[in-house]
Amino acid sequence: MVVIIILMPAKKYLRKFFVFLLVMVFLWQYIPTVKLTGGFEVLLIASAILTFLDSFLKPILKTIMIPVNTVTFGLLSWVSAVLVFYLTVTFVKGLEVVNYTIPEIYTDYYIFPQTEVAGIWDYVVSAGFVVILAKFINWVFKKKNV
Numbered sequence: 001m002v003v004i005i006i007l008m009p010a011k012k013y014l015r016k017f018f019v020f021l022l023v024m025v026f027l028w029q030y031i032p033t034v035k036l037t038g039g040f041e042v043l044l045i046a047s048a049i050l051t052f053l054d055s056f057l058k059p060i061l062k063t064i065m066i067p068v069n070t071v072t073f074g075l076l077s078w079v080s081a082v083l084v085f086y087l088t089v090t091f092v093k094g095l096e097v098v099n100y101t102i103p104e105i106y107t108d109y110y111i112f113p114q115t116e117v118a119g120i121w122d123y124v125v126s127a128g129f130v131v132i133l134a135k136f137i138n139w140v141f142k143k144k145n146v
């Protein structure tokens with residue numbers, strides 16, 4: 001499986017890099033758990049590391065987790081995305097994930113209490129946004145066969 005990934009054309013790596021660059025810009029701007037203390041070069045480095053880990057480490061993690069995903073019917077398949085995002089934040093200086101407090105929300109029928117997103121859940125929420133946004137951007141820029 002690793003040989004197939006290494007033989008992937010450079011065009012696919014470049015496309016994946018730009019998708020993750022857009023995702024990182026969106027996370028930095030709109031997701032309050034992701035803080036960027038550096039400039040644009042930190043975004044470029046984070047996108048490059050995220051591309052590298054997503055291309056090489058994630059398939060290995062998915063292969064290792066086949067028995068767990070079989071038993072749980074795929075409910076723990078998100079763990080590999082969270083681990084890849086955690087390693088990206090660990091390797092990139094100037095990018096951090098912080099705690100966030102969701103304010104109270106009042107509706108006519110229910111009051112949602114103030115909730116703090118802390119610990120591993122920061123990474124789970126952020127990695128979930130990474131996966132969803134990357135899939136959406138890939139869908140938008142998908143090559144159409146006419």
